[in-house]
Amino acid sequence: MSKIIIAATPAHGHVAPLLTIAADLVRRGDKVVFLGGARFKERVEAVGAYFTALPAEADYDDRRMDREFPMRGQLPPGPVQLGFDVKHIFGDPVPAQYEALRRLLADIPADVVISDNLFLGALPLSLASGPGTRPVTVSVGVSPPPPATGWGPEIHVDAQEYLEKLFESVGVTLPGFALTSLITVPDHYLQLTVPGFEFPRDDLPSSFRFVGPLPSAPTGTFERPSWWKELSDGRPVVVTTQGTFANVDLEELVIPTLRVLADSGALVVAATARPGGVEDVRAIMGDIPGNARPADFIPFDLLLPHADVLVTNGGYGGVHAALRHGVPLVVGGVTEDKPLIAARVAWSGTGIDLGTARPDDAALRSAVNTVLSTPSYRARAQELAKEFTRFDALESIAELVDAAARQG
Known part of the structure; x- marks a missing residue:
């Protein structure tokens, strides 16, 4: 039985795919601890995983973003709002996310830590020590992979400096462009799509793999409408x-x-x-x-x-x-x-x-x-x-988990 920590940004679009992964690993007999937003507790426990809530300073309700982040609602959609998201929605939680992971690992010697690609608090875990001295880290691409260099026109340049300071505050240094680090820092980066839906690139590291999309979550009780x-x-x-x-x-x-x-x-x-x-x-x-x-x-x-x-x-x-x-x-x-x-x-x-x-x-x-x-x-x-149909994301993840458990 492998021991796995799954860490998810507290938003439905990030939690749902990681819940699918958690359910499959539990079904295979692994022990899964899920670190996520408080509102997802019942859904996590329903799939048989153990739930641990993110610290309050790293949690929010994505159904009420304008209330949780009042400044965001005053910004126009596009580059300005995206720059805000990078810094404050995904960046600011880094110290609390990382500390929560460290505390969990002190109690649970996990073989693998799986996180969505925008749970940035998982990056310091890889940066603070090398493979073999910590769990294997796996990042799951629940959104398109970031560009190779530069912030591009859609994100403010100052977000790079902002994130660099956040990571320095927890004792690690980003190895270059922040968004590229999402791919290059984890031991494994698994993109939930296929090559046919991704722009051709020749800059991706060997740790990057296309694994295909996850299967749809099982449908619960649903009464079909009269129409x-x-x-x-x-x-x-x-x-x-x-x-x-x-x-x-x-x-x-x-x-x-x-x-x-x-x-x-x-x-x-x-x-x-x-x-x-x-x-x-x-x-x-x-x-x-x-x-x-x-x-x-x-x-x-x-x-x-x-x-x-x-x-x-x-x-x-x-x-x-x-x-x-x-x-x-x-x-x-x-x-x-x-x-x-x-x-x-x-x-x-x-x-x-x-x-x-x-x-x-x-x-x-x-x-x-x-x-x-x-x-x-x-x-x-x-x-x-x-x-x-030529890809099986859940099987690919299970193989990584099994390999990590054998090495551990």
């Missing part, structure tokens, strides 16, 4: 969502999609991914279009096999869920890593990048109709779905 049979009535099915993070304002993408397709021959399913989402749609729109089927929560692994296109703001998990089922995309997102993901959708030929989170009606209607009427988008999405 479910309409998914198979021959109409094109358009699914729209803003994911679980940037879904405060449904008028960015969800409501416009329902509106511009109201007179189309498509069935439009809106996955609001939040409690009371249907009532919110009704309050905004008044009369819900006759071809619209809004829902608070709906499992994608059940819905997407019926979809002809997904209109989304571009979360990494949601995009890969669509591609797993060979569903092409229309993507519009400008916060967090969403522009990077949208660019990969366009580059891979699996969909259209709207270039904005608030497209005008004509652009949105045109993009959806183009994807529906152009077979190449579907064909490319199906090619990636086939490529996915």
Whole structure:
């Protein structure tokens, strides 16, 4: 039995994939301790892992970001807001995250520490001592890999100096560009995608591996709505969502999609991914279009096999869920890593990048109709779905864990 610590940034998009990993390792008989946000305690324990809460100074509720980080809401989406995120959402928790890991390791001599790629407090663990004197460190790429050099136009240069000082405060030195360190510092970096969805690069270290996306989380009890049979009535099915993070304002993408397709021959399913989402749609729109089927929560692994296109703001998990089922995309997102993901959708030929989170009606209607009427988008999405089957992320992780336990 291997002993594993899993550390996750306290946001749904980071916790969900690591919970899938935790559940698989528990199923294989390993002891798993999960270090994460307090609100995820029940979900962690439900998969059979032991839960340890992050210190308060490293925890926050990603459903209320403007309340947790008041300054963030005053910044425009894009480069300025992204610079804030790098420094304060992912950077500031480093000392508390690292201390929490050290304390856990003092009680639990883990063979492996697995973290999401933006849990920066795991980097000092690798930097403070070499392999063989500490657990094997594994970083899981739940977002696109960072660029090779420079902050680029999307992040402020002062974030580099800011992070350097934070790491110096815990006694380690970043070995160069901070974002590159996310890949080069851990013993293993596992990107949850396939080569066909990533820009070609020749600068990646030998520790970098594509392992493919994780399987969808098992669907719990789900009562199919009365309209479910309409998914198979021959109409094109358009699914729209803003994911679980940037879904405060449904008028960015969800409501416009329902509106511009109201007179189309498509069935439009809106996955609001939040409690009371249907009532919110009704309050905004008044009369819900006759071809619209809004829902608070709906499992994608059940819905997407019926979809002809997904209109989304571009979360990494949601995009890969669509591609797993060979569903092409229309993507519009400008916060967090969403522009990077949208660019990969366009580059891979699996969909259209709207270039904005608030497209005008004509652009949105045109993009959806183009994807529906152009077979190449579907064909490319199906090619990636086939490529996915050649990878097994959970098996790759289990092999690393087993190897680390033997060495330990």
